[in-house]
Amino acid sequence: MTLRVAEIFGPTIQGEGVLIGAPTVFVRTGGCDYRCSWCDSLHAVDSAHRHDWLPMDPEAVMTEVRALSGDRPLTVSLSGGNPAIHDFAPLIALGKSEGYTFACETQGSIAKPWFAALDTLVLSPKPPSSGEEVDWSAFERCLEAAGNGPESVIKIVIFDDADFAWAQAAHARFPDLPLYLQPGNLMVDPDKPVDLTETTARLEWLIDKVVAAGWFAPRVLPQLHVMVWGNKRGV
Amino acid sequence: MTLRVAEIFGPTIQGEGVLIGAPTVFVRTGGCDYRCSWCDSLHAVDSAHRHDWLPMDPEAVMTEVRALSGDRPLTVSLSGGNPAIHDFAPLIALGKSEGYTFACETQGSIAKPWFAALDTLVLSPKPPSSGEEVDWSAFERCLEAAGNGPESVIKIVIFDDADFAWAQAAHARFPDLPLYLQPGNLMVDPDKPVDLTETTARLEWLIDKVVAAGWFAPRVLPQLHVMVWGNKRGV
Numbered sequence: 183m184t185l186r187v188a189e190i191f192g193p194t195i196q197g198e199g200v201l202i203g204a205p206t207v208f209v210r211t212g213g214c215d216y217r218c219s220w221c222d223s224l225h226a227v228d229s230a231h232r233h234d235w236l237p238m239d240p241e242a243v244m245t246e247v248r249a250l251s252g253d254r255p256l257t258v259s260l261s262g263g264n265p266a267i268h269d270f271a272p273l274i275a276l277g278k279s280e281g282y283t284f285a286c287e288t289q290g291s292i293a294k295p296w297f298a299a300l301d302t303l304v305l306s307p308k309p310p311s312s313g314e315e316v317d318w319s320a321f322e323r324c325l326e327a328a329g330n331g332p333e334s335v336i337k338i339v340i341f342d343d344a345d346f347a348w349a350q351a352a353h354a355r356f357p358d359l360p361l362y363l364q365p366g367n368l369m370v371d372p373d374k375p376v377d378l379t380e381t382t383a384r385l386e387w388l389i390d391k392v393v394a395a396g397w398f399a400p401r402v403l404p405q406l407h408v409m410v411w412g413n414k415r416g417v
Numbered sequence: 418m419t420l421r422v423a424e425i426f427g428p429t430i431q432g433e434g435v436l437i438g439a440p441t442v443f444v445r446t447g448g449c450d451y452r453c454s455w456c457d458s459l460h461a462v463d464s465a466h467r468h469d470w471l472p473m474d475p476e477a478v479m480t481e482v483r484a485l486s487g488d489r490p491l492t493v494s495l496s497g498g499n500p501a502i503h504d505f506a507p508l509i510a511l512g513k514s515e516g517y518t519f520a521c522e523t524q525g526s527i528a529k530p531w532f533a534a535l536d537t538l539v540l541s542p543k544p545p546s547s548g549e550e551v552d553w554s555a556f557e558r559c560l561e562a563a564g565n566g567p568e569s570v571i572k573i574v575i576f577d578d579a580d581f582a583w584a585q586a587a588h589a590r591f592p593d594l595p596l597y598l599q600p601g602n603l604m605v606d607p608d609k610p611v612d613l614t615e616t617t618a619r620l621e622w623l624i625d626k627v628v629a630a631g632w633f634a635p636r637v638l639p640q641l642h643v644m645v646w647g648n649k650r651g652v
Contacts, residue, residue, distance in 0.1 A: 203636035401438035
């Protein structure tokens with residue numbers, strides 16, 4: 183029942199994907215079964231940071247969420263690392279009883295029964311540039327675990343042409359799931375400012391790719407938090 | 418049946434609001450019953466430009482849309498000016514028969530029966546900084562005309578604290594309608610580059626306002642097209 187919490191912060195807005203722009207508090211747990219080459223959250227992934235991951239029970243997490251939100255229900259975003267390593271069932275049950283809603287983003291490598299209790303499940307399979315390989319059977323088990331509980335969507339980060347072609351093939355596997363594409367971010371050092379011109383240029387590149395392909399199924403969105411706050415943590 | 422068309426362009430992405438990031442072709446008609454002080458589309462509003470508004474019948478508009486989209490159905494965004502001045506019923510019927518979907522953005526001052534045939538209706542009542550005053554009876558007639566046909570949402574542009582307070586009151590009138598807020602853009606000259614730092618600072622200002630108010634109902638979104646292309650037309 184104990185969660186290993188890398189950080190809890192907010193309220194801020196969800197910066198990307200289906201809930202883009204929605205006020206939210208993030209609960210980020212530590213630990214991940216992947217090591218994506220371009221990971222932007224290594225502080226919640228690499229076990230070298232594990233001593234910074236605080237063991238907290240669900241009531242302690244909700245106490246912190248309530249304090250941050252001023253007791254006003256909003257969307258709680260479960261993130262990582264891979265949050266599917268953990269058992270979020272008790273936290274979700276507790277929060278929902280108080281009117282909070284829950285979104286979770288995971289790569290889709292580990293299915294958990296509590297996916298069905300979410301309001302939003304974002305599955306973000308990692309494209310070739312990550313250096314990881316997707317186990318589509320595990321991915322499908324995640325969708326089965328979620329069932330008709332949450333709105334399930336796919337989000338794919340695109341760094342290059344190979345990722346783009348891969349995303350088209352992934353969409354062909356799951357044509358009925360809403361799909362969100364976002365340009366990859368290579369500037370992940372929290373201490374360095376982000377080049378906005380470069381960030382918007384990468385968004386334009388991805389829009390151009392989608393338009394040139396005549397592929398109108400996905401939404402193309404940036405990471406708003408990177409535009410506003412760079413890679414600073416806690417916002 | 419003849420539409421007065423200021424411009425047809427795309428595919429590009431919808432840069433703002435509920436369909437942010439969605440590939441779309443824009444059909445922008447000329448003429449508007451409002452004169453917002455900060456209007457960013459005067460070329461489709463001010464009657465000084467009326468000789469640039471091409472009379473086109475619905476079939477001619479769809480011919481252009483098909484050519485732009487490569488005959489692949491996508492969302493057609495009806496914009497203006499105030500598109501509700503015109504009769505879009507024939508265009509929508511024609512496009513829907515070919516698999517296209519339709520979104521319309523209007524201030525909500527003129528109700529039309531064809532609202533019910535839309536997939537998405539964005540009502541954007543204008544806050545005090547516009548210099549216009551909202552007729553809420555007319556606004557409600559728009560919602561009634563739409564009925565359960567489209568997804569109806571509200572979008573409000575926020576320039577200052579008075580606009581923000583006004584948006585909170587507007588939300589209290591229609592608490593069940595999804596609400597999208599976006600920071601106002603004062604840099605509307607199509608020939609001048611947009612200051613990205615200023616644009617993201619205005620987004621941060623609005624996020625801070627929402628968070629400080631503990632008001633978690635709205636989504637806060639920028640104008641992506643302004644970030645990527647400035648105020649250039651036709652993208």
